[in-house]
Amino acid sequence: MGKKKQLKDKLKRAEDGIANLLHGTAEAAGASAEDALIKGKDQDAAAAAAATAAGASEESPSRSHSDSSRKRSIPHDEDDSGGWQVVNRPSKKTKKLPKPGKSYPAITFSPSCRLNAKINVSNLRDLVTYIFADGPGPQWVAVSHRPHFRKIVALMVPGLEEAMFRRDVDFAAFNEPRDTSEPRVLTSPDDYYPRPLEHDKLPGVLHPFADIFTHLWPVRAPGDDRHGKMHSPLNAFLTVPLSKEKTGQKGGVKPAAEPSGWKNQRTPITEMLATVEDFESNGYLVHPAHLTPAQRERFVLPEGWVATRVDRLEDGEVPEAEIEKGSVTAGREVLALDCEMCMTGENEFSLTRISIVNWAGDTVMDELVKPDKPIVDYVTRFSGITEEMLAPVTTTLRDIQHKLLDLLHPRTILLGHSLESDTKAIQITHPFIVDTSILYPHPRGPPLKSALKWLAQKYLSRDIQKGGAQGHNSIEDARTCLDLVKQKCEKGKLWGTSDASGENLFRRLARAGVSYKAQGGQAAVGGLEVGKTSAAIDWGEPSRGAGAGATYQLGCKSDEDVTRNVIRAVQGDPDGLEIRGGGVDFVWARMRELEALQGWWNKNRVDMASSDGGPPTDASNAPDASDVDLPGASDLERALARLTERIRRIHAALPPCTAFVVFSGSGDPRDMSRLQQMHAQWRKEYNTPGKKWDELSVKWTDVEEQELKRAVQKARSGIGFISVK
Numbered sequence: 001m002g003k004k005k006q007l008k009d010k011l012k013r014a015e016d017g018i019a020n021l022l023h024g025t026a027e028a029a030g031a032s033a034e035d036a037l038i039k040g041k042d043q044d045a046a047a048a049a050a051a052t053a054a055g056a057s058e059e060s061p062s063r064s065h066s067d068s069s070r071k072r073s074i075p076h077d078e079d080d081s082g083g084w085q086v087v088n089r090p091s092k093k094t095k096k097l098p099k100p101g102k103s104y105p106a107i108t109f110s111p112s113c114r115l116n117a118k119i120n121v122s123n124l125r126d127l128v129t130y131i132f133a134d135g136p137g138p139q140w141v142a143v144s145h146r147p148h149f150r151k152i153v154a155l156m157v158p159g160l161e162e163a164m165f166r167r168d169v170d171f172a173a174f175n176e177p178r179d180t181s182e183p184r185v186l187t188s189p190d191d192y193y194p195r196p197l198e199h200d201k202l203p204g205v206l207h208p209f210a211d212i213f214t215h216l217w218p219v220r221a222p223g224d225d226r227h228g229k230m231h232s233p234l235n236a237f238l239t240v241p242l243s244k245e246k247t248g249q250k251g252g253v254k255p256a257a258e259p260s261g262w263k264n265q266r267t268p269i270t271e272m273l274a275t276v277e278d279f280e281s282n283g284y285l286v287h288p289a290h291l292t293p294a295q296r297e298r299f300v301l302p303e304g305w306v307a308t309r310v311d312r313l314e315d316g317e318v319p320e321a322e323i324e325k326g327s328v329t330a331g332r333e334v335l336a337l338d339c340e341m342c343m344t345g346e347n348e349f350s351l352t353r354i355s356i357v358n359w360a361g362d363t364v365m366d367e368l369v370k371p372d373k374p375i376v377d378y379v380t381r382f383s384g385i386t387e388e389m390l391a392p393v394t395t396t397l398r399d400i401q402h403k404l405l406d407l408l409h410p411r412t413i414l415l416g417h418s419l420e421s422d423t424k425a426i427q428i429t430h431p432f433i434v435d436t437s438i439l440y441p442h443p444r445g446p447p448l449k450s451a452l453k454w455l456a457q458k459y460l461s462r463d464i465q466k467g468g469a470q471g472h473n474s475i476e477d478a479r480t481c482l483d484l485v486k487q488k489c490e491k492g493k494l495w496g497t498s499d500a501s502g503e504n505l506f507r508r509l510a511r512a513g514v515s516y517k518a519q520g521g522q523a524a525v526g527g528l529e530v531g532k533t534s535a536a537i538d539w540g541e542p543s544r545g546a547g548a549g550a551t552y553q554l555g556c557k558s559d560e561d562v563t564r565n566v567i568r569a570v571q572g573d574p575d576g577l578e579i580r581g582g583g584v585d586f587v588w589a590r591m592r593e594l595e596a597l598q599g600w601w602n603k604n605r606v607d608m609a610s611s612d613g614g615p616p617t618d619a620s621n622a623p624d625a626s627d628v629d630l631p632g633a634s635d636l637e638r639a640l641a642r643l644t645e646r647i648r649r650i651h652a653a654l655p656p657c658t659a660f661v662v663f664s665g666s667g668d669p670r671d672m673s674r675l676q677q678m679h680a681q682w683r684k685e686y687n688t689p690g691k692k693w694d695e696l697s698v699k700w701t702d703v704e705e706q707e708l709k710r711a712v713q714k715a716r717s718g719i720g721f722i723s724v725k
Contacts, residue, residue: 098148098657105657106144107722109194109215115140118192118220121236124663124720125505128152129240131659132532132586133512141722149724151570151658153587153650156234157643159594160664162719164640165209165216167201171637175598191218205637208644212651212660213721221666221716228679228708229445230672230715233665238546238588239502253457256496259503265492268330269413272488274433280684281446282438283420287431289313301429306401308408308430315410316432328489332432333412334359336485338478339422340383344373351397351425352378352385355474356407357482365407366475368393369400384472397427404428417452417481436484440496456480459487459496504549506534509586535569535579537562537589550588552579559593563646567653591646597639600669654725663720671711675704 098104107127119140129135131149163169194215199207209216223230242259279286288296289310301307310316318331337356341349350371356364368385370393378385408414408430415434416422423429440455442448456462464480465472488495503511513532535554536547539562543553554565572583595601633641651660682700 098145103145103148104724105146105148105659106142106724107659108142108144109140110142113140115192118218119720120220121222121233121663121665121718124154124219124661124722125237125240127659127661127722128154128505128586129508133509133514135240148657149659150655151583151585151587152661153566153570153654153658154237154589154661154663155566155647155650156237156588156590156663156665157594158590158592158600158665159596159598160643160662160719161667162195162216162218162717165195165197165202165206167203169203171203171640172634174634174636194218203637205633205641206644208648209721212647213662213723215721217720217722219663219718219720221718223712223716224445225709225712225716227445227447228672228676228705228712230666230669230712231445233718234590235546237663237665238505240505240508241502253454255457255461256459264490265494266326266328267489267492268328269334269434269485269489270330270332271493272434272439272485273413274435274438278435278438279433281680282418282435283683284423284433285429287429289315289431302427304397305427305429306405308405308412308428310410310431313431318411328486329359331411333409334434334482334485335364335407335412335414336478336482337414337416337419337422338474338481339425340385340472340474341421341425342371342375342379342383342385343377344371344375348373349421349425350375351400352383352390353474354400354426355478357475357478359482361479361482363475365403367395367400369395369397372397382472384474400426401428415481415485416478417455418449434485436481439488440484452477452480455484455496459484504546505588506536506546506549506551506586509534510549510551513585532586533580533584534586534588535565535584537565537569537587539590539592547588551584559591559642559646562589562591563649565589566650570650570654570658591643594639594643597635598668600666651723651725656725658725660723660725661720664718667715667717669715672708672715675708675711678704679708 123138123140126135127138127141127143130137131143131146131152137143164171164174194217197210197213197216199210202210221230221233222236242257274282274284276286276290278284279290285302285305287310288299288307289312291299316332323331335356335358337354339351339355340353342352344350350373351369352371352375353366353368355366358364368390370390375387375390378387380386404426412430413432413434414430415436417436419433419435419437436452436455437449440450440459442450453463453465456464460480460483462480462483464476484496509532511531513530533552534550535552536542536550537554537556538547539556539558541553541555542548542550543555547553552569554569556562556565566587566589568583569579569587570583572581573579574581592601647662654660678698679700682696682698685696685698686700
């Protein structure tokens with residue numbers, strides 16, 4: 001009994017000692033906080049000391065800090081003679097990582113799952129917002145223990161194709177011309193189901209994919225098969241639909257709302273001018289001022305047409321000294337035009353009314369016009385023109401042309417909606433055009449165009465064209481176009497485009513990110529809203545595009561740069577001076593070496609001011625740390641070997657509980673691009689007045705139309721991979 005009592009006394013003394021130690025530490029830290037406040041020193045130091053007190057009272061002194069919770073001292077201004085420092089450390093202990101099999105996060109696919117379509121690029125984006133923000137739950141995979149995800153890394157690799165993942169693939173002949181009837185996509189019989197990845201069914205250079213991922217997912221890029229278009233997979237991934245809010249409106253057109261974080265950017269109207277490419281793709285007759293001297297010598301106006309008196313585009317420029325400060329018209333005269341037409345033959349329209357208003361909305365011209373040919377249909381329900389109205393009219397198209405040649409000088413900007421129809425009716429060409437159908441593009445892309453009535457309802461909350469049987473009012477339509485352009489000038493070039501119809505993914509995560517108790521947050525149920533940090537990593541300057549919304553933008557010159565920066569963003573800088581210790585929550589990156597080697601790079605965008613300038617000439621052959629010794633291998637096989645090595649390194653650097661997504665974005669777009677260029681050339685020639693069918697250099701029949709649709713389907717067939725480390 002004596003020994004038992006002695007043992008109990010020793011245990012009691014030990015417990016009392018530990019309690020006194022903790023109590024003393026808390027009191028000392030509390031005193032430090034109180035002293036800091038009394039002395040009037042830095043309040044941050046007091047808060048830090050108070051946090052230390054709270055931590056000391058809750059945590060064992062023997063706990064080990066993770067890399068993400070190491071304290072870092074930040075020196076104060078030099079004139080602070082007290083030598084105070086701010087010590088940054090989490091106010092709550094970081095939760096322990098769950099062990100695999102027990103509360104460990106997972107993204108799994110069940111073979112018994114009933115899929116009836118391919119997943120879209122937007123589904124991959126929604127997976128990110130579901131885990132980290134307020135996105136909808138996925139129906140194509142099961143996400144387990146969502147609160148335990150620590151990071152997400154999404155890697156876009158254009159150039160990857162499903163056909164590369166065939167065991168007997170010949171990489172040397174992979175890009176050689178081939179029979180287009182041979183299937184390139186291998187998943188069957190249900191091409192929307194994921195394909196299991198197994199070593200013995202993959203070429204050797206792609207074995208690391210089977211080590212990291214369980215399935216290859218067919219992923220469909222956004223687009224419009226009917227009109228032969230593929231939309232940007234990058235925009236689809238980095239743009240999130242606006243959050244649905246309850247409104248009292250039950251139907252009709254919903255008024256446009258500013259996306260969260262939207263900032264107006266006042267823009268002069270001169271930046272809205274249609275380009276030569278816009279002229280050609282929208283059926284305008286190009287003005288001689290747009291042509292080179294050699295082209296101008298060969299240029300002949302179609303019969304009956306006139307060109308405004310503008311010799312050079314530079315003649316329209318206004319000296320800076322003559323421009324009123326802040327003026328969106330940039331010293332130019334702006335005239336809005338709208339015309340009404342009647343039918344003078346089968347599929348032939350002639351001018352019957354022309355209306356022009358100035359920047360103030362005042363009427364400059366409003367005249368009825370007598371067509372040269374007899375009218376077969378007044379189409380009053382649209383034009384508002386009746387036989388009685390035109391009976392006394394003697395003004396001809398030539399009279400209108402002469403008046404316009406005097407009215408439209410080099411500093412005049414002519415604006416309207418689908419203005420190519422009006423200029424064809426007037427048979428006039430002017431180099432300075434602003435077209436609201438181009439400024440406010442159709443959500444599904446060209447050749448579709450939004451109706452002026454719809455644009456007025458959505459952006460101006462205005463109902464127009466309510467004349468019923470009396471038709472349209474061309475003055476009203478002209479003023480509506482004017483107001484749409486004014487709104488665009490006030491809000492910026494992105495207003496009214498697809499970029500304005502959604503929210504930047506990085507900004508959404510920063511605004512609506514969720515932190516759970518399992519991640520060290522305070523909320524156990526439902527999560528606590530907290531900003532998620534992010535990084536955009538790409539060739540060139542990510543800050544030029546959607547990457548501007550990320551916390552950090554890291555520009556690269558090669559895929560090796562991308563690899564190093566992804567690892568850096570995930571882990572953080574050792575000193576924490578730029579990227580905080582522990583790294584960011586979400587990383588999006590793009591590798592482009594394979595895209596350049598495959599010839600998928602969109603060469604039409606290389607010279608655009610907003611583009612990254614295109615691939616370096618040595619992009620596919622530059623040696624780096626990822627080079628693998630493959631004697632006799634083709635350039636494509638070597639590029640794939642480098643890619644898989646980089647993906648392996650990134651995966652190895654990821655911390656536990658990190659979701660890893662790799663996706664191509666699209667399939668092979670080369671045939672689609674070639675046929676789209678053919679179609680654009682055909683449309684340009686077909687819309688040229690006076691040009692006959694047999695004079696066209698490009699033929700476009702149902703054969704080419706069907707070929708384009710097949711090419712678009714191939715271009716939209718991408719792939720993706722998903723795993724959790």
